[in-house]
Amino acid sequence: MRKQHFFQFIFFLTLTILFLGCKSEKSSKTLRLGHTLDVQHPVHKAMVIFGEELDKLSKGKIKVNIYPSGQLGGERECLELLQIGSLDITKVSAAVLENFIPEYKVFSIPYMFRDKAHTFSVFDSEIGENLLLKGERFRLRGLTFYDAGSRSFYMKEAPVKMPKDLKGKKIRVQKSNMAVAMINDLGGSPTPISWGELYTALQQGVVDGAENNPPSFYTSKHYEVCKFYSLDEHTSVPDVLLIGTDTWKRLSNQEKEWVSKAIKVSTIAQRKLWAASEKESLAAVKAAGVQIFYPEKKPFEEQTKGILSLFDENKEMKTLISSIKNKQ
Template sequence: MRNKFLLLVLAISLFTSCVEKDTGKVLYLGHTLPQAHPVHKGVLEFKKALESKSNGTLKVKIFPDAQLGSEREVLELLQIGSVAATKVSAATLSNFVPEYHIFGIPYLFRDQAHKFEVLEGEIGKEILEKGSKFWLRGLCYYDAGSRSFYTSKKAIRTPEDLKGLKIRVMNNQMAINMVNSMGGSATPLAYGELYTAIQQGVVDGAENNPPSFVSSNHYEISKYYTLDEHSSIPDVLLIGTKYWEGLSEEEKVWVQEAADESAQAQKVFWNESVEASMKTAIDWGVEVIIPEKSLFSEKSKSVLEEFIKEYPEMAPIVNQIKNQ
């Protein structure tokens, strides 16, 4: 499998060099999401805007559906310059750029308006820049909504209802700490195994945003969806610094402007997807619960405390976000 992956990298590199001679610069962009996903639609807007601004001298070739590998693998391709750009979750990116861990803090943002005020303001831009020293320059954030709990047999209305429940989480320490702090039993598990795990009772539930809840068909085997919205981890559109440094100043302006425009369009696609996903779940018979979020927020305060102990240098950034 690894040899096949390396051969693919070599083929892309050789093809890129040939194409650049004939038709200008080509920006190869790989990501793991399906083509119907609202984030992919945002990437298409980036392609459209960049090719228009450059009059076709900068072209974008998109590889969706994990054609170039997992999020981590594509990030490594950016670092060595074999691929120009990608879209990844800030959770995955935090393994490369520590500042992105901040976005996993439960209830970091007061609401949607506060989230975008932070992401699109100076704090968000500073964090995007932090990746440059790791050869991963952030261009903009894409909305990935908020993650909430869903369960198969027992409704979660307060944190006490999580007691005794095995909840699937990403293999991420902050996500594990969050569920455990609320009284549940965090169970890291591969996403591809989750449908069967819920169906067979290996886990009692999981947590994710509405479009993922529906696109994964987890609504078919989950009776309850509790919109506690405990975390809002954005996606990030990135460009490898090796590709970025090969652009002229004018081309860099085009790339950044195209990214910013695509981020605004992607918000609309995301909201449309959330609305459609919630309708699908409700029509299927899923009970949607709107809990008192402050109860969950209070229980999860220890996660922030542990994070600051581990990363004391990030306390000023967290305080800036909280006070903004």
């Protein structure tokens, strides 16, 4: 009899533990965040801060699991996973989003922004907020713009000091029509290649050079192949943190508030991390033997200003460009 009572006790104790475990699991949520960057990259570090802040604000009710370094695929694959709900959050370059959201082409117009203060004023304004929501019809809701600095040319054989130095050179570009147009205007041969394949493409001479910001040039180790870096700073294309609309709809109003607050903390921290990383990256590549040049920007700006004519018949884009140019 005692033995029977003992087994009944164990049975009910097991059910209680399972019930409490299920209840605990249901009371917390885990958001899956996948991206292509190295864990030393300032944008990845900002995502870690986002996760920590969200955990703190929600008191453990929402956690973020991060899958860096392309574990879940490239940017395009992560976007597709987001759209079908297999991934909750991802980071992609604004240039990649041009294929979904035409308005994002504005970021790839050369010399669109006057300086860093102007760039941030646009990101943080109603202009930026409206752009972040433009992707909802594609099941992609923007959360924030992360600073990705300015993109500049790095080459294997010789530096780019003037636009003529790009004539006939094969330059890797993102899969962006605007990037292709820019290289064409500068006399180069635009060659779309995925980020993960670029190191080998540079090594093997598939392309003569590429263009990106200092931290990406450094963390990708492209400086091992390309020893000439010309800081012409032709475009300031941000990274965009996106959440799937299905995931967003599943969050309660309170949870959305926590996410939004954590994103703001992360964004502020990312800008500081980025500024520090740019200085560290330039110092590191210089120490590794890279020659850094500061070409006059005006010739590059003059040779690419024809890109604006692509939007002559697009009233919405012309209005957007004007609002950015006039933003104080």
